Amino acid sequence: MVKIHRNIIICLLLLVSTANGFGQGHLYSEVTFDRSKVYVGEPVEVSIGIYTSTWFTKGVNFGNIKVNGAFSVYFRSVASSKRVNGKNYSGVVAIYNVFPYDNQDLEFPSLELNVETPNEGDSKGVRRTIKTNPRKITVKPVPNNYKSDQWLVSTGVTVQESWQGDLNNVKVGDVIQRRIYRNAYRTVSELIPPIHWDSIENISLYPTRAEIKSEKTKTSISASRSEGVRYLFEKEGPVTLPEIAITWWNPRQNKLFKRTLAARTIDVLPNPDLGMLESVRDSLQIAQTSSQENDSEKVAQTIFGLSLKQFLTYLFIALILLLSIYKFLRWLLFKKGLLNQWRRKKAAYLISETYFFKLFLSKVSDKNNAVSLTALYEWIDHLELSEPTIDNLARNYGSKNFLADLDNIEKSGDFKVIDQLHHIKEARQNYLKQRNSPDQNTSPNWINPSSFS
Template identity: 45%
Template sequence: MRTAGSLYMSAMWNKSFWVLTKFLRHKRGGGNSWPSKFLWVVVFCCLLQPAFAQTLWSEVQLSKRRAYVGEPVQVTVRVYTSTWFTKGVDPGNIKVNGAYTVFFRNVSTSTSRNGKTYPGVEMIYHVFPFANKDVRFPAVEIAVESPADGGYKGKPHTVTTKERVIEVRPIPPGFDMSSWLVSSDLSVRQEWSADLKDVKVGDVIQRRIIRNADNTVPQLIPPVAWDSLPGVSQYPGRSDVQNIRTKTAIGAVRTEVTRYLFEKQGEVEIPEMVFTWWNPRQQQLYKRTLPSVKVLVKPNPDLGMLETLKDSLLTAQKAEVSAAEEKAPLTFLGLSPEKLVAIIVLMAISFYFLMKFLPRLVKRYQEKRQRYLRSEPYFFDQFKRAAKNGESKKGLNALYRWIDQLGLQEPTLQYFAEGWGSPGLKHYVRQWSRVDGKDLKLDEDFVKELSVSREIFLNASGEIPSALTEAIWINP
């Protein structure tokens, strides 16, 4: 029996040969030219091309482009073919940096283009961001097997998807990150290992809290914060987590245990516990409450075993912690090996550039500093500092040292004032000349008038070159 592919190929060949034969017969009666024959042979080959061409493509769809930390985003990856798939399509679980990724299920699908139906496979992932930074669902190379159009034997192909970005929003203001949980629903229940109505000093009672959250992963369910109780020692145990996945939904269960050792007689109140979760569809915060419990601890004449009980509970707690640490991933100072290597490499690169460019920066700073120490602004700053501190003699020396730096034809204050001095400065210089400079006061007004005159001089003369390194004569 002939397959559908072979029948299709036969029909295409028959049609093509019929068109070519009809054309050649028509040409035999109306002239024969090689260019026209060549052109029609090309047309003939084009008619055969659909029998061998094949179409494969992929699509990536996000259920939402923005999500809170811990909020699930459904990512649907679709692969289509113009024939069919001869082997199952399964790219496996995809690693997404900054998020937990759970493969949900495969679904057969189809789409239509230009009146033709294309079969496909739909792969659904749930992505849960766990950090406050954008998540990139990476491009994925998917290996498929599909026959060519008109064929029947599957051939290997690789279809590459496009990268998609999920914008991650921080938790709403006013919420505590340590208790933040995103879920469509949360159920909470607790179990006690003994009757709380009959408790004596030295009794050990185990409390188990089980939380079942829908549409999340156990890593995102926050741990229980156990309250300290007066007269009671607590020994928390190791948490137990479990993934739940059905054909229609995913969820998680987190179970936590603690042991209460009642050490004193009297009434003990175990406070209520409130567990909250954020419903992304309703955009609301919900809560479940375990009510408070009052325990009346009765006296116990046999208290000698109390210390023995403490030692046994501590030993059991350490054993559970050790078992949890063995299962925990390898870390150093709270960092994974990958992050630690990245930090070391970054520090090495930074140290390399520091050693390479630091001497240049230091040399450039020193040169700039030396230029400043020989410049006009430096000597004028020295004068202002001395005048501000009321040091008359030191201020006068600094004043004339600054005047020497100006490169005047006559390095005196009178010459400077006549050429560029403000009216106020000229007034000061005339008074100073009448008293031979003995009662000259370097007060605030004098410094102000000299500063104004300096600006006039600089605007007229431009930048003052730095002093030479050789000794410079200072006008007494």
């Protein structure tokens, strides 16, 4: 009896395993790089794609990705389609930039992503977990003839220098402040190296706190670093503030660039009130120490710039508001049925003629004729035509000029979508005017995953 039960359980497990294998057969993932070998600090564009031969009934959330030894920055998600082994797949691709900061190879980790998609031939979404394979990124060290502590990889750097004080009238005990601002493209602020301030005879140097910032759009990233130093002039006579060289490696041009801030010679004048020199020196030292202590206190005693009490108060208020909003939305969406209404409308729209025509127009704007032509036929497939072809659309709803152009194109074989766009728009208007009933070929299950990214 026990043996029979065991055999039944094994058969059931095999059936479940087979079903899961079939369900995953229409779903796959891929991770691609725009390059596999980079220098320290050089970004790698990583594209993570999830594809299905059916559709996604819920949006795909890629989230933040941690790569050991590198900074990772999320840019955007885009809808995509592929044809693999004669089969059409649609999906969503998330684009990240990975910036290695260690002189060692990276491993882009394996990811487990939760998606919801129906099996082929079914319409009910099934929750699944799909796993990507880890990928290796080779990191090249800083070349031997370059200083590693001044190494910066960027497609372009702008440098600005400012001075505070009268450089033409400097006396012993005077303080001149110098500030250097750098803005670098295609990097993060953490990778911009600090300025190295050379020691100067008869001058005391007091560096100020650096200010760093990164700015990102959906397609680009840049970073800035601003830092300065205070020069205390302690003896009279000519002194030279040495030049400062700013270098960066441009990976697109495979070339090192250099911007030099010229040296300055200052004739320091005598000061009869030498007693003030010690006072100024002490003040600068106290200011520098106080700034460092304040920085450490802020790190230790604040959260997002707030005291612990303020943070907890705001957190409590935010939780109460979120709970209230959650209850209201739950009542509105489920009790009132707005969620199901929205899903039905969304699903109907995403297989409608209107949606595919807008999609076609967006592809035409990319000026890729092959992609535009594919999008055109996808739109025509959603029209109520006896034959889903451009010729049939032109014969039934197009103008004489449209038909004449198609005759000429048939002879030349050169069909450019953008040249016929005005004819296509005119034919669509005629089609919409003559159509008696709305499109009924809708499915309530499709949700475009890129709309949730």
